[in-house]
Amino acid sequence: MTGIKDTSIGIVGVGLMGSSIVASLLAAGHRIKAVAPLAGELDLAAVRIKEQLLLCEKGALLAKPAHFYLSSLTISEDYNVLHDCSLVVECIIEDVEAKEAVFKKIVAAVGKDAVLASNTSAIPISILQAFVPGPERFLGIHWAEPAFATRFLEIICGEKTSDQTANWVFELAHLWRKEPTLLRKDIRGFITNRLMYSVYREALTLVENGYATIEDADKAFRYDAGSWITLMGIFRRMDFTGLQDFPVIFNTLFPGLSNTGEVPAVVRKLMDQDARGTLNCKGFYRYTEEEAGNWNKAFEAFNQDIYRLAALYPAEVISPVLK
Numbered sequence: 155m156t157g158i159k160d161t162s163i164g165i166v167g168v169g170l171m172g173s174s175i176v177a178s179l180l181a182a183g184h185r186i187k188a189v190a191p192l193a194g195e196l197d198l199a200a201v202r203i204k205e206q207l208l209l210c211e212k213g214a215l216l217a218k219p220a221h222f223y224l225s226s227l228t229i230s231e232d233y234n235v236l237h238d239c240s241l242v243v244e245c246i247i248e249d250v251e252a253k254e255a256v257f258k259k260i261v262a263a264v265g266k267d268a269v270l271a272s273n274t275s276a277i278p279i280s281i282l283q284a285f286v287p288g289p290e291r292f293l294g295i296h297w298a299e300p301a302f303a304t305r306f307l308e309i310i311c312g313e314k315t316s317d318q319t320a321n322w323v324f325e326l327a328h329l330w331r332k333e334p335t336l337l338r339k340d341i342r343g344f345i346t347n348r349l350m351y352s353v354y355r356e357a358l359t360l361v362e363n364g365y366a367t368i369e370d371a372d373k374a375f376r377y378d379a380g381s382w383i384t385l386m387g388i389f390r391r392m393d394f395t396g397l398q399d400f401p402v403i404f405n406t407l408f409p410g411l412s413n414t415g416e417v418p419a420v421v422r423k424l425m426d427q428d429a430r431g432t433l434n435c436k437g438f439y440r441y442t443e444e445e446a447g448n449w450n451k452a453f454e455a456f457n458q459d460i461y462r463l464a465a466l467y468p469a470e471v472i473s474p475v476l477k
């Protein structure tokens with residue numbers, strides 16, 4: 155495997171996530187080969203990437219002007235541009251068959267030592283890994299949107315991923331200004347979705363059974379968890395609050411928490427109304443188009459603010475902050 159900054163990286167699929175991942179990796183100094191897998195999407199892909207780079211520039215995330223980075227970018231519909239990539243990340247729609255077809259094309263274009271990855275949110279890596287020869291070089295790399303501004307990055311080992319592959323990507327990710335986590339054994343939902351969906355399930359249970367309104371569940375989460383979550387995470391938070399009461403609390407609270415395997419009725423009702431959230435202004439809340447647009451803008455701005463704030467409080471070393 156090659157050294158770090160000289161690494162050419164391929165991104166296949168230049169939709170929402172793909173274009174933001176391209177911007178993130180260009181900003182980190184890599185040469186990028188982007189493949190638009192559907193015919194006729196090339197111009198749109200180029201526009202999307204430029205937009206994402208401009209957002210990086212606006213957020214002061216670039217060392218040089220946005221246009222400088224475009225000289226390190228090749229966009230094509232031809233998979234052969236990937237031939238010299240040391241890492242190729244697939245970022246197409248969440249569909250196993252479509253991903254299988256794309257990996258066949260990637261494998262035909264790259265060297266046999268190229269590391270291959272998927273940005274899937276939920277498909278088990280062990281399933282995707284079976285589509286490529288040399289499955290030990292395959293893993294999941296799960297970004298959060300917008301990829302250039304979020305510090306989150308989950309690296310997921312499938313059953314056959316080698317330690318060498320996982321460690322190489324883990325090291326590389328630090329140069330992307332990420333705080334990578336490593337999921338050592340493939341499990342559905344990976345780390346972050348397992349954590350978040352357990353919160354979603356409990357919030358839905360409280361609302362559905364009339365214990366709290368949607369607004370109050372949101373308020374509680376924003377003003378309680380929101381005040382410590384970026385700084386401490388989960389286990390440090392438990393240390394911080396003192397561990398001694400937890401056994402009693404676990405004994406009394408755990409048995410009453412939701413463990414339903416059903417889709418909650420409130421969600422089924424929204425699906426019957428074709429509610430898609432801010433996408434079509436219909437969700438748990440109602441939006442005008444302007445309000446939905448404002449939430450998107452606010453999220454972009456908040457991500458840039460939190461990126462800067464979180465950088466003042468490094469993940470492991472808290473002491474410089476206290477001086």
Ligand SMILES: NC(=O)c1ccc[n+]([C@@H]2O[C@H](COP(=O)([O-])OP(=O)(O)OC[C@H]3O[C@@H](n4cnc5c(N)ncnc54)[C@H](O)[C@@H]3O)[C@@H](O)[C@H]2O)c1
Pocket residue numbers: 167168169170171172190191192195245246247248249252256273274275276296297298299
């Ligand atoms: N959107 C997010 O917040 C997010 C977060 C983490 C992971 N992901 C994952 O990233 C991947 C891409 O998501 P996205 O939000 O960028 O989706 P998107 O719809 O914006 O883009 C998907 C791209 O897939 C391509 N595509 C569509 N059909 C195809 C086909 N049959 N064959 C090959 N390519 C095809 C298109 O070129 C399109 O640009 C998914 O696996 C998703 O689960 C998304």
